[in-house]
Amino acid sequence: MTARESAAADVALKIDGLAPTRGVLDNGVTLLTKQTRTTPAVTIHASLAGGSAVDPAELSGVAHFVSRSIDRGTAQYSADALAEQLDSRGVSLAVSIGRHALSLVCTCLVEDFEAILSLVGEILISPTFPADEVERRRGEIVTLIRQDEDSPAAVATDALMAMLYGASHPYGRPIRGTIAHVDHIDRAALQRFHQDHASPAALTLAIVGDVAPGEVLDAAAAAFGTWSASAQPPAPRPAVPANAARRTRTIPMMNKSQTDIAYGFTAIARSDPAFYAHWLMNNILGQYSLGGRLGDSIRERQGMAYYVSSSLDANLLEGPLMIRAGVNPSNVERAVASIDAELTSLMKDGPTTQEVIESKQYLIGSMPRTLETNAGIASFLQTIERFGLGLDYDVRMPALLQHVTGEEIHAAATRAVDPSRATVVVAGPYDGALA
Secondary structure, three states, X not given: OOHHHXXXXXXXXXXXXXXXXXXXXXXXXXXXXXXXXOOOEEEEEEEEEOOHHHOOHHHOOHHHHHHHHOOOEEOOOEHHHHHHHHHOOOOOOEEEEOOOEEEEEEEEXXXXXXXXXXXXXXXXXOEOOOHHXXXXXXXXXXXXXXXXXXXXXXXXXXXXXXHHHOOOOHHHOOOOOOHHHHHOOOHHHHHHHHHHHOOHHHEEEEEEEOOOHHHHHHHHHHHHOOOOOOOOOOOOOOOOOOOOOOEEEEEEOOOOOOEEEEEEEEOOOOOOOOHHHHHHHHHHHHOOOOXXXXXXXXXXXXXXXXXXXXXXXXXXXXXXXEEEEXXXXXXXXXXXXXXXXXXXXXXXXXXXXXXXXXXXXXXXXXXXXXXXXXXXXXXXXXXXXXXXXXXXXXXXXXXXXXXXXXXXXXXXXXXXXXXXXXXXXXXXXXXXXXX
């Protein structure tokens, strides 16, 4: 344990936290539980490791396709029967896909908990991907991709990711895939993806609500305990390419009214010890669209952006730090130059003392807000499990941030946001040349 971690642990002992319970079923399913008594309801958040990052290169988008069709029929229920089971209890099931996980989330009344958990188990364990439902979902996905292709913001973001990571890296490919890929994804491909990646060892259940941990364990064992599938071993994580020079690309979309800028870098993984310094640095830079240096300079003082913000996606692999802005076409060069100037200033001088204090206060103060609901707590529990942060992370996090110095934030900026190594994409009614 480092000195900083030790100090954080000392502080943690003085703070009452969530204190969730963690267990593992005999077949490998991980179970995270937290009993709350604020409402007579329970949130179920099931997360299956293996998102778009495990898509085969030749079938990019298959994980997303699975997420759109996994709840459209099982060995026991048709799509209509599943919908009836949920609707009759007033439950809405949300299925989503990320780079590293497929998630099913719903909230039900306490008296319906065991039945709904059993239904979630049925969906995860034995989806049938009926042919007619697959074709219906294919049409919906193609429509979504065409909408993305018509959106300057989506086009700029996808192009930036492709330039940062390359087509051979999963982060460089759009989560939804391309229309050409989607056209080749059939029922057999969906079944194969499920067979390869769905297993008890890959599943984490976060269950939060007015139900005791012992009851949750019994219900989870009933719903998942007999599942015995084994998934493929995880593939080696691909290396993230380094970018040593500035690169720019313009994608003219002359029928649009707004131009969107995506400006970014490959940054760090969540496990990097410098994560907290990078997190604060990004907050100071412009994590929130009306705050930070970017928002203050480009949107508020100069008034030349409809929106501007930065985001840091520190994931299992080195994720991107991305700045996005929407501007009038006449302001493209000025906006890019202003982003360059703000990054250069942060690299040269580092943050002010006031920026460090306020950013720490903001991020620490935001933690209780994320834990106000059962759904928020369940999502938080999935995050700490995915990144191995520990069950007491909520009480240790404030000290981890408080111990970051201005010098460490300055070093993070020097490491992460050098404009001479930036990749810049502009999409919209603009066909000029970028510096």
